[in-house]
Amino acid sequence: MSEAQSLQAPNSNSETGQPYELSDELQARVDTLDLNETVEHAKENGYGLIRNPSSLEFNDRLREAILEVADGRRSANLLLGKHPIFAEVVMNPKILAMAEVLCGKGPLLSQLTCSVRGKGARALPLHADQNWTPAPFPVHNQIATFCWACDEFTKAGGATMVIPGTDAHRRHPDPDEVAEHKGAIATACPAGSIVFWNGSVWHGNWPRTIEGERVVLHMTFGRMSLRQIENYRFLDAAWLKDKPYAMRVILGREDGLSVSA
Ligand SMILES: [Fe+2]
Incomplete structure:
Protein backbone atom coordinates (compact mmCIF):
# COMPACT_ATOMS: atom_id res chain seq x y z
CA MET A 1 0.00 0.00 0.00
CA SER A 2 1.44 3.38 -0.95
CA GLU A 3 1.96 6.18 1.53
CA ALA A 4 -0.88 8.13 -0.11
CA GLN A 5 -3.29 5.30 0.61
CA SER A 6 -2.41 4.75 4.26
CA LEU A 7 -4.46 5.99 7.17
CA GLN A 8 -2.97 8.51 9.56
CA ALA A 9 -3.44 8.71 13.32
CA PRO A 10 -5.96 11.33 14.52
CA ASN A 11 -4.96 14.82 15.56
CA SER A 12 -5.46 15.71 19.18
CA ASN A 13 -6.01 19.40 18.49
CA SER A 14 -9.32 21.07 17.82
CA GLU A 15 -9.79 21.58 14.11
CA THR A 16 -12.64 23.43 12.47
CA GLY A 17 -14.14 21.95 9.35
CA GLN A 18 -17.44 21.46 7.63
CA PRO A 19 -18.81 17.96 6.95
CA TYR A 20 -17.27 16.48 3.80
CA GLU A 21 -14.52 19.12 3.85
CA LEU A 22 -11.38 17.11 3.23
CA SER A 23 -7.81 17.77 4.33
CA ASP A 24 -5.25 18.11 1.53
CA GLU A 25 -3.86 14.71 2.44
CA LEU A 26 -7.28 13.02 2.34
CA GLN A 27 -8.23 14.83 -0.88
CA ALA A 28 -5.05 13.49 -2.51
CA ARG A 29 -5.99 9.97 -1.43
CA VAL A 30 -9.55 10.43 -2.75
CA ASP A 31 -8.06 11.63 -6.07
CA THR A 32 -5.69 8.66 -6.30
CA LEU A 33 -8.46 6.20 -5.54
CA ASP A 34 -10.86 7.85 -8.01
CA LEU A 35 -13.44 8.45 -5.28
CA ASN A 36 -14.40 12.08 -5.97
CA GLU A 37 -17.76 11.14 -7.50
CA THR A 38 -18.45 8.78 -4.59
CA VAL A 39 -17.73 11.54 -2.06
CA GLU A 40 -19.97 13.99 -3.93
CA HIS A 41 -22.80 11.44 -4.09
CA ALA A 42 -22.51 10.75 -0.36
CA LYS A 43 -22.55 14.47 0.40
CA GLU A 44 -25.74 14.95 -1.64
CA ASN A 45 -27.58 11.77 -0.69
CA GLY A 46 -26.19 10.41 2.58
CA TYR A 47 -25.15 7.14 0.98
CA GLY A 48 -23.01 5.92 -1.90
CA LEU A 49 -21.46 3.14 -3.86
CA ILE A 50 -17.83 2.03 -4.03
CA ARG A 51 -17.28 0.28 -7.34
CA ASN A 52 -14.59 -2.37 -7.74
CA PRO A 53 -13.09 -2.21 -4.24
CA SER A 54 -11.17 -5.34 -5.25
CA SER A 55 -11.20 -8.07 -7.91
CA LEU A 56 -14.09 -10.44 -8.55
CA GLU A 57 -11.73 -13.25 -7.56
CA PHE A 58 -11.33 -11.58 -4.15
CA ASN A 59 -15.10 -11.16 -3.92
CA ASP A 60 -15.58 -14.90 -4.53
CA ARG A 61 -13.02 -15.76 -1.83
CA LEU A 62 -14.72 -13.37 0.59
CA ARG A 63 -18.11 -14.95 -0.10
CA GLU A 64 -16.66 -18.40 0.54
CA ALA A 65 -15.03 -17.26 3.78
CA ILE A 66 -18.28 -15.74 5.04
CA LEU A 67 -20.21 -18.94 4.33
CA GLU A 68 -17.48 -20.93 6.07
CA VAL A 69 -17.55 -18.75 9.19
CA ALA A 70 -21.35 -18.48 9.24
CA ASP A 71 -21.44 -22.28 9.07
CA GLY A 72 -25.13 -22.54 8.22
CA ARG A 73 -26.20 -19.62 10.42
CA ARG A 74 -27.83 -16.46 9.10
CA SER A 75 -25.16 -14.24 10.65
CA ALA A 76 -21.90 -14.22 12.57
CA ASN A 77 -20.10 -11.43 14.41
CA LEU A 78 -16.65 -10.42 15.66
CA LEU A 79 -15.16 -11.60 12.39
CA LEU A 80 -11.69 -10.05 12.55
CA GLY A 81 -9.33 -12.92 13.32
CA LYS A 82 -11.80 -15.62 12.33
CA HIS A 83 -10.45 -15.78 8.77
CA PRO A 84 -7.41 -13.97 7.29
CA ILE A 85 -9.47 -12.36 4.51
CA PHE A 86 -11.35 -10.10 6.94
CA ALA A 87 -8.11 -8.32 7.90
CA GLU A 88 -7.54 -7.66 4.20
CA VAL A 89 -11.04 -6.23 3.77
CA VAL A 90 -10.80 -3.68 6.58
CA MET A 91 -7.44 -2.48 5.19
CA ASN A 92 -9.00 -1.83 1.77
CA PRO A 93 -7.79 1.69 0.79
CA LYS A 94 -11.18 2.76 -0.62
CA ILE A 95 -13.01 1.71 2.54
CA LEU A 96 -10.46 3.44 4.76
CA ALA A 97 -10.64 6.64 2.73
CA MET A 98 -14.45 6.76 2.84
CA ALA A 99 -14.45 5.88 6.56
CA GLU A 100 -12.25 8.94 7.12
CA VAL A 101 -14.48 11.11 4.92
CA LEU A 102 -17.50 10.09 6.99
CA CYS A 103 -16.03 9.71 10.49
CA GLY A 104 -12.94 11.92 10.53
CA LYS A 105 -9.31 11.08 11.12
CA GLY A 106 -8.55 7.85 12.93
CA PRO A 107 -11.92 6.14 12.38
CA LEU A 108 -12.40 3.09 14.59
CA LEU A 109 -13.68 -0.25 13.44
CA SER A 110 -16.80 -0.71 15.53
CA GLN A 111 -18.35 -3.85 14.11
CA LEU A 112 -17.56 -6.53 11.54
CA THR A 113 -20.40 -8.97 10.93
CA CYS A 114 -21.89 -10.93 8.08
CA SER A 115 -25.35 -11.96 6.97
CA VAL A 116 -26.67 -14.70 4.74
CA ARG A 117 -30.24 -14.07 3.57
CA GLY A 118 -32.25 -16.62 1.61
CA LYS A 119 -35.62 -16.47 -0.13
CA GLY A 120 -38.28 -15.24 2.27
CA ALA A 121 -35.87 -13.15 4.38
CA ARG A 122 -38.02 -10.40 5.81
CA ALA A 123 -37.71 -6.67 5.29
CA LEU A 124 -35.67 -4.68 7.78
CA PRO A 125 -37.70 -1.60 8.78
CA LEU A 126 -36.48 1.89 8.00
CA HIS A 127 -34.09 3.40 10.56
CA ALA A 128 -30.96 5.50 10.99
CA ASP A 129 -27.85 3.79 12.38
CA GLN A 130 -26.87 6.61 14.72
CA ASN A 131 -28.30 4.96 17.82
CA TRP A 132 -28.05 6.34 21.35
CA THR A 133 -27.88 9.85 19.91
CA PRO A 134 -30.90 12.07 20.47
CA ALA A 135 -32.20 14.24 17.65
CA PRO A 136 -31.10 16.57 16.29
CA PHE A 137 -28.18 14.45 15.17
CA PRO A 138 -24.84 16.29 15.23
CA VAL A 139 -23.71 18.10 12.10
CA HIS A 140 -20.61 15.92 11.99
CA ASN A 141 -21.48 12.33 11.19
CA GLN A 142 -20.64 9.83 13.93
CA ILE A 143 -20.80 6.39 12.36
CA ALA A 144 -20.66 4.91 8.88
CA THR A 145 -21.80 1.50 7.68
CA PHE A 146 -20.33 -0.34 4.70
CA CYS A 147 -21.97 -3.40 3.15
CA TRP A 148 -19.80 -5.48 0.86
CA ALA A 149 -22.31 -7.08 -1.50
CA CYS A 150 -20.85 -10.49 -2.38
CA ASP A 151 -23.96 -11.06 -4.52
CA GLU A 152 -25.73 -8.66 -6.82
CA PHE A 153 -27.99 -6.20 -4.99
CA THR A 154 -31.46 -5.92 -6.50
CA LYS A 155 -34.81 -5.04 -4.94
CA ALA A 156 -36.11 -8.61 -5.38
CA GLY A 157 -32.83 -9.94 -4.00
CA GLY A 158 -33.30 -8.05 -0.72
CA ALA A 159 -30.99 -5.10 -1.34
CA THR A 160 -30.59 -2.33 1.18
CA MET A 161 -33.31 0.30 0.73
CA VAL A 162 -32.44 3.93 1.27
CA ILE A 163 -34.29 7.23 1.09
CA PRO A 164 -31.75 9.62 -0.46
CA GLY A 165 -31.16 12.85 1.40
CA THR A 166 -33.02 11.90 4.59
CA ASP A 167 -29.85 12.53 6.58
CA ALA A 168 -30.82 16.21 6.30
CA HIS A 169 -33.68 15.57 8.78
CA ARG A 170 -31.06 14.77 11.45
CA ARG A 171 -33.46 12.47 13.32
CA HIS A 172 -34.81 8.93 13.20
CA PRO A 173 -37.95 8.29 11.10
CA ASP A 174 -41.24 8.23 13.04
CA PRO A 175 -43.52 5.14 12.94
CA ASP A 176 -45.67 6.54 10.09
CA GLU A 177 -42.58 7.31 8.01
CA VAL A 178 -41.26 3.81 8.71
CA ALA A 179 -44.53 2.23 7.55
CA GLU A 180 -44.75 4.40 4.44
CA HIS A 181 -41.01 4.47 3.56
CA LYS A 182 -41.90 7.02 0.90
CA GLY A 183 -39.18 7.58 -1.68
CA ALA A 184 -37.25 4.43 -0.76
CA ILE A 185 -35.09 3.01 -3.52
CA ALA A 186 -33.00 -0.13 -3.83
CA THR A 187 -29.23 0.25 -3.70
CA ALA A 188 -28.80 -1.85 -6.82
CA CYS A 189 -25.21 -2.81 -7.62
CA PRO A 190 -23.20 -5.67 -9.10
CA ALA A 191 -21.60 -8.37 -6.97
CA GLY A 192 -18.32 -7.20 -5.51
CA SER A 193 -19.45 -3.60 -4.84
CA ILE A 194 -19.80 -1.78 -1.53
CA VAL A 195 -22.86 0.20 -0.52
CA PHE A 196 -22.29 2.59 2.38
CA TRP A 197 -24.26 5.21 4.27
CA ASN A 198 -23.82 7.73 7.03
CA GLY A 199 -25.36 7.41 10.50
CA SER A 200 -28.28 9.73 9.78
CA VAL A 201 -29.74 8.57 6.46
CA TRP A 202 -32.89 6.41 6.62
CA HIS A 203 -32.43 2.91 5.29
CA GLY A 204 -33.58 -0.69 5.72
CA ASN A 205 -33.82 -3.85 3.61
CA TRP A 206 -36.25 -5.04 1.00
CA PRO A 207 -37.53 -8.58 1.59
CA ARG A 208 -35.87 -11.26 -0.53
CA THR A 209 -38.33 -12.84 -2.94
CA ILE A 210 -35.99 -14.78 -5.22
CA GLU A 211 -34.07 -18.03 -4.86
CA GLY A 212 -30.44 -18.17 -3.78
CA GLU A 213 -28.60 -16.42 -0.99
CA ARG A 214 -27.55 -12.83 -0.46
CA VAL A 215 -24.17 -12.87 1.29
CA VAL A 216 -23.01 -9.56 2.78
CA LEU A 217 -20.13 -8.38 4.94
CA HIS A 218 -21.19 -5.49 7.22
CA MET A 219 -18.59 -3.06 8.51
CA THR A 220 -19.27 -0.17 10.85
CA PHE A 221 -16.75 2.56 11.60
CA GLY A 222 -17.14 5.21 14.28
CA ARG A 223 -15.64 8.60 15.06
CA MET A 224 -12.86 8.12 17.61
CA SER A 225 -13.63 11.19 19.72
CA LEU A 226 -16.03 9.41 22.09
CA ARG A 227 -13.71 6.53 22.79
CA GLN A 228 -12.91 6.16 26.48
CA ILE A 229 -9.61 7.88 27.24
FE1 LIG B 1 -28.87 0.02 9.68
Whole structure:
Protein backbone atom coordinates (compact mmCIF):
# COMPACT_ATOMS: atom_id res chain seq x y z
CA MET A 1 0.00 0.00 0.00
CA SER A 2 1.44 3.38 -0.95
CA GLU A 3 1.96 6.18 1.53
CA ALA A 4 -0.88 8.13 -0.11
CA GLN A 5 -3.29 5.30 0.61
CA SER A 6 -2.41 4.75 4.26
CA LEU A 7 -4.46 5.99 7.17
CA GLN A 8 -2.97 8.51 9.56
CA ALA A 9 -3.44 8.71 13.32
CA PRO A 10 -5.96 11.33 14.52
CA ASN A 11 -4.96 14.82 15.56
CA SER A 12 -5.46 15.71 19.18
CA ASN A 13 -6.01 19.40 18.49
CA SER A 14 -9.32 21.07 17.82
CA GLU A 15 -9.79 21.58 14.11
CA THR A 16 -12.64 23.43 12.47
CA GLY A 17 -14.14 21.95 9.35
CA GLN A 18 -17.44 21.46 7.63
CA PRO A 19 -18.81 17.96 6.95
CA TYR A 20 -17.27 16.48 3.80
CA GLU A 21 -14.52 19.12 3.85
CA LEU A 22 -11.38 17.11 3.23
CA SER A 23 -7.81 17.77 4.33
CA ASP A 24 -5.25 18.11 1.53
CA GLU A 25 -3.86 14.71 2.44
CA LEU A 26 -7.28 13.02 2.34
CA GLN A 27 -8.23 14.83 -0.88
CA ALA A 28 -5.05 13.49 -2.51
CA ARG A 29 -5.99 9.97 -1.43
CA VAL A 30 -9.55 10.43 -2.75
CA ASP A 31 -8.06 11.63 -6.07
CA THR A 32 -5.69 8.66 -6.30
CA LEU A 33 -8.46 6.20 -5.54
CA ASP A 34 -10.86 7.85 -8.01
CA LEU A 35 -13.44 8.45 -5.28
CA ASN A 36 -14.40 12.08 -5.97
CA GLU A 37 -17.76 11.14 -7.50
CA THR A 38 -18.45 8.78 -4.59
CA VAL A 39 -17.73 11.54 -2.06
CA GLU A 40 -19.97 13.99 -3.93
CA HIS A 41 -22.80 11.44 -4.09
CA ALA A 42 -22.51 10.75 -0.36
CA LYS A 43 -22.55 14.47 0.40
CA GLU A 44 -25.74 14.95 -1.64
CA ASN A 45 -27.58 11.77 -0.69
CA GLY A 46 -26.19 10.41 2.58
CA TYR A 47 -25.15 7.14 0.98
CA GLY A 48 -23.01 5.92 -1.90
CA LEU A 49 -21.46 3.14 -3.86
CA ILE A 50 -17.83 2.03 -4.03
CA ARG A 51 -17.28 0.28 -7.34
CA ASN A 52 -14.59 -2.37 -7.74
CA PRO A 53 -13.09 -2.21 -4.24
CA SER A 54 -11.17 -5.34 -5.25
CA SER A 55 -11.20 -8.07 -7.91
CA LEU A 56 -14.09 -10.44 -8.55
CA GLU A 57 -11.73 -13.25 -7.56
CA PHE A 58 -11.33 -11.58 -4.15
CA ASN A 59 -15.10 -11.16 -3.92
CA ASP A 60 -15.58 -14.90 -4.53
CA ARG A 61 -13.02 -15.76 -1.83
CA LEU A 62 -14.72 -13.37 0.59
CA ARG A 63 -18.11 -14.95 -0.10
CA GLU A 64 -16.66 -18.40 0.54
CA ALA A 65 -15.03 -17.26 3.78
CA ILE A 66 -18.28 -15.74 5.04
CA LEU A 67 -20.21 -18.94 4.33
CA GLU A 68 -17.48 -20.93 6.07
CA VAL A 69 -17.55 -18.75 9.19
CA ALA A 70 -21.35 -18.48 9.24
CA ASP A 71 -21.44 -22.28 9.07
CA GLY A 72 -25.13 -22.54 8.22
CA ARG A 73 -26.20 -19.62 10.42
CA ARG A 74 -27.83 -16.46 9.10
CA SER A 75 -25.16 -14.24 10.65
CA ALA A 76 -21.90 -14.22 12.57
CA ASN A 77 -20.10 -11.43 14.41
CA LEU A 78 -16.65 -10.42 15.66
CA LEU A 79 -15.16 -11.60 12.39
CA LEU A 80 -11.69 -10.05 12.55
CA GLY A 81 -9.33 -12.92 13.32
CA LYS A 82 -11.80 -15.62 12.33
CA HIS A 83 -10.45 -15.78 8.77
CA PRO A 84 -7.41 -13.97 7.29
CA ILE A 85 -9.47 -12.36 4.51
CA PHE A 86 -11.35 -10.10 6.94
CA ALA A 87 -8.11 -8.32 7.90
CA GLU A 88 -7.54 -7.66 4.20
CA VAL A 89 -11.04 -6.23 3.77
CA VAL A 90 -10.80 -3.68 6.58
CA MET A 91 -7.44 -2.48 5.19
CA ASN A 92 -9.00 -1.83 1.77
CA PRO A 93 -7.79 1.69 0.79
CA LYS A 94 -11.18 2.76 -0.62
CA ILE A 95 -13.01 1.71 2.54
CA LEU A 96 -10.46 3.44 4.76
CA ALA A 97 -10.64 6.64 2.73
CA MET A 98 -14.45 6.76 2.84
CA ALA A 99 -14.45 5.88 6.56
CA GLU A 100 -12.25 8.94 7.12
CA VAL A 101 -14.48 11.11 4.92
CA LEU A 102 -17.50 10.09 6.99
CA CYS A 103 -16.03 9.71 10.49
CA GLY A 104 -12.94 11.92 10.53
CA LYS A 105 -9.31 11.08 11.12
CA GLY A 106 -8.55 7.85 12.93
CA PRO A 107 -11.92 6.14 12.38
CA LEU A 108 -12.40 3.09 14.59
CA LEU A 109 -13.68 -0.25 13.44
CA SER A 110 -16.80 -0.71 15.53
CA GLN A 111 -18.35 -3.85 14.11
CA LEU A 112 -17.56 -6.53 11.54
CA THR A 113 -20.40 -8.97 10.93
CA CYS A 114 -21.89 -10.93 8.08
CA SER A 115 -25.35 -11.96 6.97
CA VAL A 116 -26.67 -14.70 4.74
CA ARG A 117 -30.24 -14.07 3.57
CA GLY A 118 -32.25 -16.62 1.61
CA LYS A 119 -35.62 -16.47 -0.13
CA GLY A 120 -38.28 -15.24 2.27
CA ALA A 121 -35.87 -13.15 4.38
CA ARG A 122 -38.02 -10.40 5.81
CA ALA A 123 -37.71 -6.67 5.29
CA LEU A 124 -35.67 -4.68 7.78
CA PRO A 125 -37.70 -1.60 8.78
CA LEU A 126 -36.48 1.89 8.00
CA HIS A 127 -34.09 3.40 10.56
CA ALA A 128 -30.96 5.50 10.99
CA ASP A 129 -27.85 3.79 12.38
CA GLN A 130 -26.87 6.61 14.72
CA ASN A 131 -28.30 4.96 17.82
CA TRP A 132 -28.05 6.34 21.35
CA THR A 133 -27.88 9.85 19.91
CA PRO A 134 -30.90 12.07 20.47
CA ALA A 135 -32.20 14.24 17.65
CA PRO A 136 -31.10 16.57 16.29
CA PHE A 137 -28.18 14.45 15.17
CA PRO A 138 -24.84 16.29 15.23
CA VAL A 139 -23.71 18.10 12.10
CA HIS A 140 -20.61 15.92 11.99
CA ASN A 141 -21.48 12.33 11.19
CA GLN A 142 -20.64 9.83 13.93
CA ILE A 143 -20.80 6.39 12.36
CA ALA A 144 -20.66 4.91 8.88
CA THR A 145 -21.80 1.50 7.68
CA PHE A 146 -20.33 -0.34 4.70
CA CYS A 147 -21.97 -3.40 3.15
CA TRP A 148 -19.80 -5.48 0.86
CA ALA A 149 -22.31 -7.08 -1.50
CA CYS A 150 -20.85 -10.49 -2.38
CA ASP A 151 -23.96 -11.06 -4.52
CA GLU A 152 -25.73 -8.66 -6.82
CA PHE A 153 -27.99 -6.20 -4.99
CA THR A 154 -31.46 -5.92 -6.50
CA LYS A 155 -34.81 -5.04 -4.94
CA ALA A 156 -36.11 -8.61 -5.38
CA GLY A 157 -32.83 -9.94 -4.00
CA GLY A 158 -33.30 -8.05 -0.72
CA ALA A 159 -30.99 -5.10 -1.34
CA THR A 160 -30.59 -2.33 1.18
CA MET A 161 -33.31 0.30 0.73
CA VAL A 162 -32.44 3.93 1.27
CA ILE A 163 -34.29 7.23 1.09
CA PRO A 164 -31.75 9.62 -0.46
CA GLY A 165 -31.16 12.85 1.40
CA THR A 166 -33.02 11.90 4.59
CA ASP A 167 -29.85 12.53 6.58
CA ALA A 168 -30.82 16.21 6.30
CA HIS A 169 -33.68 15.57 8.78
CA ARG A 170 -31.06 14.77 11.45
CA ARG A 171 -33.46 12.47 13.32
CA HIS A 172 -34.81 8.93 13.20
CA PRO A 173 -37.95 8.29 11.10
CA ASP A 174 -41.24 8.23 13.04
CA PRO A 175 -43.52 5.14 12.94
CA ASP A 176 -45.67 6.54 10.09
CA GLU A 177 -42.58 7.31 8.01
CA VAL A 178 -41.26 3.81 8.71
CA ALA A 179 -44.53 2.23 7.55
CA GLU A 180 -44.75 4.40 4.44
CA HIS A 181 -41.01 4.47 3.56
CA LYS A 182 -41.90 7.02 0.90
CA GLY A 183 -39.18 7.58 -1.68
CA ALA A 184 -37.25 4.43 -0.76
CA ILE A 185 -35.09 3.01 -3.52
CA ALA A 186 -33.00 -0.13 -3.83
CA THR A 187 -29.23 0.25 -3.70
CA ALA A 188 -28.80 -1.85 -6.82
CA CYS A 189 -25.21 -2.81 -7.62
CA PRO A 190 -23.20 -5.67 -9.10
CA ALA A 191 -21.60 -8.37 -6.97
CA GLY A 192 -18.32 -7.20 -5.51
CA SER A 193 -19.45 -3.60 -4.84
CA ILE A 194 -19.80 -1.78 -1.53
CA VAL A 195 -22.86 0.20 -0.52
CA PHE A 196 -22.29 2.59 2.38
CA TRP A 197 -24.26 5.21 4.27
CA ASN A 198 -23.82 7.73 7.03
CA GLY A 199 -25.36 7.41 10.50
CA SER A 200 -28.28 9.73 9.78
CA VAL A 201 -29.74 8.57 6.46
CA TRP A 202 -32.89 6.41 6.62
CA HIS A 203 -32.43 2.91 5.29
CA GLY A 204 -33.58 -0.69 5.72
CA ASN A 205 -33.82 -3.85 3.61
CA TRP A 206 -36.25 -5.04 1.00
CA PRO A 207 -37.53 -8.58 1.59
CA ARG A 208 -35.87 -11.26 -0.53
CA THR A 209 -38.33 -12.84 -2.94
CA ILE A 210 -35.99 -14.78 -5.22
CA GLU A 211 -34.07 -18.03 -4.86
CA GLY A 212 -30.44 -18.17 -3.78
CA GLU A 213 -28.60 -16.42 -0.99
CA ARG A 214 -27.55 -12.83 -0.46
CA VAL A 215 -24.17 -12.87 1.29
CA VAL A 216 -23.01 -9.56 2.78
CA LEU A 217 -20.13 -8.38 4.94
CA HIS A 218 -21.19 -5.49 7.22
CA MET A 219 -18.59 -3.06 8.51
CA THR A 220 -19.27 -0.17 10.85
CA PHE A 221 -16.75 2.56 11.60
CA GLY A 222 -17.14 5.21 14.28
CA ARG A 223 -15.64 8.60 15.06
CA MET A 224 -12.86 8.12 17.61
CA SER A 225 -13.63 11.19 19.72
CA LEU A 226 -16.03 9.41 22.09
CA ARG A 227 -13.71 6.53 22.79
CA GLN A 228 -12.91 6.16 26.48
CA ILE A 229 -9.61 7.88 27.24
CA GLU A 230 -8.78 5.26 29.88
CA ASN A 231 -9.30 1.55 29.30
CA TYR A 232 -10.88 -0.16 32.32
CA ARG A 233 -11.49 -3.53 30.70
CA PHE A 234 -8.96 -5.05 33.13
CA LEU A 235 -11.31 -4.56 36.07
CA ASP A 236 -12.78 -8.02 36.45
CA ALA A 237 -15.88 -9.56 37.98
CA ALA A 238 -14.15 -9.89 41.37
CA TRP A 239 -13.45 -6.12 41.51
CA LEU A 240 -16.99 -5.29 40.38
CA LYS A 241 -18.67 -7.72 42.76
CA ASP A 242 -19.40 -5.28 45.61
CA LYS A 243 -19.81 -2.15 43.47
CA PRO A 244 -23.19 -0.53 42.79
CA TYR A 245 -25.00 -1.04 39.47
CA ALA A 246 -24.11 2.53 38.48
CA MET A 247 -20.44 1.54 38.48
CA ARG A 248 -21.17 -1.10 35.85
CA VAL A 249 -23.10 1.51 33.84
CA ILE A 250 -20.30 4.11 33.81
CA LEU A 251 -17.82 1.43 32.78
CA GLY A 252 -20.06 0.44 29.86
CA ARG A 253 -20.76 -3.04 31.20
CA GLU A 254 -24.55 -2.73 31.00
CA ASP A 255 -25.12 -1.29 27.51
CA GLY A 256 -25.09 -4.59 25.61
CA LEU A 257 -22.14 -3.49 23.48
CA SER A 258 -18.58 -4.80 23.29
CA VAL A 259 -19.88 -8.06 21.87
CA SER A 260 -17.29 -10.73 22.60
CA ALA A 261 -18.75 -13.96 21.27
FE1 LIG B 1 -28.87 0.02 9.68
